[in-house]
Amino acid sequence: MNKQKLFRASKYGFLIFISFCSLFPLFWMFVAATNTSVDVLGGTLIPGFNLIENFKVLTANTNFYQAMWNSFKYAAVTTLASLLVSSLAGYGFEIYHDRGKDMLMKVLLLSLMVPFAVIMVPLYMLFGNLGLLNTTAGFALPTVSTAFLIFLFRQSSRNFPHEVIEASRLDGLTEIGIFFRMFIPIMRSTYAAAAVITFMNAWNNYLWPLIIMQKESAKTMPLLISNLTAGYTIDYGVLMLAVGISILPTLILFLALQKNFAEGVTGSAK
């Protein structure tokens, strides 16, 4: 009995320790964002009064608003385009499946094995030739269609009742009409999951915009924060504020739609 109690206590102790390790860096970041660089380096753990000052320095020294807007614009366009194209394909692969399409799906899944570093140089050259450097289309195109999302939508199309398709056909809906009028509304939770993942990936993307966004006016938040660390003396208060602001949208999205997010990442694995 005593042994069991000890086991239980150590289990909670372990969970509390791990949770603390998980949360502490984020807590520290928000504390640092409200303090002066001197206090941050002094090891303070109490929120300070320097938040507004830090924000003034951040907006005065960087293209903050532009970078926020760019990040938002790129991520929103990527998400919308990618949900449309990938769900259309996933639905097509499942509902109209035949040997040819099953084969094609298998081939497309191989793209998951392609490391981005391998294709980034040819992609950069291709996008340079197409005049897509520094553009939203340039940002979005490589991730508009991903085998991961297509697969996710193919799996979830299995739960889409065939009776709905038959009934809609009898009612005179076209095939594309069934997709837009029936499939999308019924599958909105899958769409929510896919949207969270795609938006977060696009918002956080670093390497691709680092390569193609060469103009100052085209840069994104990850590029902006990365640049803040380039100087010789780093203002940690300002830096952590910038990091905090860039994390906030995805953090809120994540906490609000945690269940959808978990469904999305694991959904295709089932």
Place this chain on the structure above:
Amino acid sequence: MINSTIEKFKAYKRGFSINKKHKMIGWFFVIPGALLIFSFYFYPIVRAFLLSLQGGVGNNLRFAGAANYKRLLVDPLFKKSLFNVFVYLILQVPIMLTLALILAGILNDKTLRFRSFFRTAIFVPCATSLVSYAIIFRSMFALDGFVNTILMNMNLLGEPINWLGGPWTARILIVIGLTWRWTGYNMIFYLAGLQNIDPSIYEAAKIDGASAFDRLTKITIPMLKPIILLTTIMSTNGTLQIFDETKNLTNGGPANATLSVSQYIYRLSFEYVPRFGYAAAVAFIVFIIVAILSFMQLKVGDER
């Protein structure tokens, strides 16, 4: 009678043609997505290979045969970057996946208190971008940063540790960072997998007197095998491609001790005098390594 046969034939033909028509329409659904994947994944792979056979600087490329690949064999920086990513892989992936499995096992207990709090807390690092968390860790572990200050205030350290300045402390810092960011992510996969295991199997095992350890090794791990395999492949691929962290946490330093292969490719293409052909050769080797490792893991997973 002839009429009804004709009717039947028409009906048959109509049914058949509708079915065929639908399959044709289906192609219009899948073609945009497929074309984009072919254009932005498969075509660049072929281009990368052709590029790797070319030498020269900038856009002045000419055919050079296997020269780039020969150069790779004697390139100390390439070997070092390959060594570094394998250090991350061998240290980090087993630690992280074991930790994730243990956490999932504990959190799967429905009688556990504050279960959803713990799950959210452990999962939350996934909401941070790779750049952001790399910069947070870099700031915390800076020479005059939070970690050194606290350790010195607690008299645990006489003088600050230069975390980012030593080759092994810097590598370990990257391993810590990766584990912090991805453990919760993998845990979610295991939790999803555990929920598909029928609890009555555990009840039966308990009645038969199986210990907690037995239940883990004889029931949980075999039942989760496909998911463990999946997470292993994902983590292996991710670690071999690591870029954001080494660029922002240590910038490859000190003395290239944390330089990853992806970062080396990036440097060859965009930081040094651009040698796209040579960069493509490095990239193509990475592609082959990733493919071989994934294939091996699939094989091993199949046998067990």
